[in-house]
Amino acid sequence: MSEHNTGGYRTADVPVHGGALRCGLWGPEDPAAPVLLAVHGVTASHKTWGLVAARLPHVRIIAPDLRGRGRSNGLPGPYGMAAHAEDLAAVLGAFEVESAVVAGHSMGAFVSVVLAHRYPRLVRSLVLIDGGLPLQVPPGLSDDEVIEAVLGPAAERLGTRYASREAYRSFWRQHPAFARNWNPLVEEYVDYDLAGEESGLRPATRFEAMREDTADLNRGPDLRAALAALAVPTLLLRAPRGLMDEPAGLYTQAHARCWEGQLERLTVRDVPDVNHYTIVMDAPGAGVVAEAVAAALVPDAPAEPGGPSAVAAPTAPR
Known part of the structure; x- marks a missing residue:
């Protein structure tokens, strides 16, 4: 395992099947420090977690670029929730972590649920951020139709070439999710999310990784089995607005509360005034996530942070 240190933030390359997984690291290097394993979304990277990390300076944060993304984009498939869970277990083993929050x-929440099922000794509790429950899509859709329904322009972006880094920044500055929420973290995230030469830059995520993973989290058996066996305290933080800042979020409140009623270890909490991205990549969303993580790291504490839930009374889904 090789490491590169720049101030408080550093990176490490962890051997996994087929190559090495790039990991972003924040916080103390003390092996006795509490550990957060932070898992990003379907077309994202470990740079998602910078604002959360800044709010948890005493926590040892390990955030991999998942297989097929970021600086792990050279890793081949197979992809899917189980494959990513195997990679995450290898990462925790490389850092000699016995158990982590x-x-x-987003997709990282689905991977996290499967990790907890396959490696229960490694996961003490889960904080799911606008993901991890079955998608709300009509039955019978093809994989491509599911991608279009759930990801839409995010999937189209992977096939686009950009003339310069500034052109890519411009695309994101105009994105509905960030038009009113641009900040230095987002710019750093956007700059990191490019591969190739200046004459032909493209997003780092492999299209085939996104496609295979989206199909697996929608119709694969691993997620359903993992949810059915959910055995650790689990908090779902739900964004009321979607990927394009639209009023309909990834999950309706009724859908999330229906699953809360079915799963004894699941608690649902709404995070007001955030969308699918800003729940973790802007304030105050990142502050709520950090609060939830800090609460989960307290020995024998429930996953939900203190105070009343922002969720309204349960509503039966129709």
Whole structure:
């Protein structure tokens, strides 16, 4: 395992099947420090977690670029929730972590649930950030139709070439999710999310990784089995607005509360005034996530932070 240190932030390359997984690291290097394993979304990277890390300076944060993304984009498939869970277990083993709180954003939440099922000794509790429950899509859709329904322009972006880094920044500055929420973290995230030469820059995520993973989290068996066996305290933080800042979030409140009623270890909490991205990549969303992680790291504490839930009374889904 090789490491590169720049101030408080550093990176490490961890051997996994087929190559090495790039990991972003924040916080103390003391092996006795509390550990957060932070897992990003379907077209994202470990740079998602910078604002959360800044709010948890005493926590040892390990945030991999998942297989097929970021600086792990050279890793081949197979992809899917189980494959990513195997990689995450290898990462925790490389850092000699016996047990961690695991936070997953978007697709990272699905991976986190499967990790907890396959490696229960490694996961003490889960913080799921706008992900981890079955998608709300009509039955019978093809994989491509599911990608279009859930990801839309995010999937189209992977096939686009950009003339310069500034052109890519311009795309994101105009994105509805960030038009009113641009900040230095987002710019750093956007700059990191490019591969290739200046004459032909493209997003780092492999299209085939995104496609295979989206199909697996929608219809694969691993997620359903993991949810059915959910055995650790689990908090779902729900964004009321979606990927394009639209009023309909990834999950309706009724859908999330229905699953809360079915799963004894699941608690649902709404995070007001955030969308699918800003729940973790802007204030105050990142502050709520950090609060939830800090609460989960307290020995024998429930995953939900103190105070009343922002969720309204349960509503039966129709």
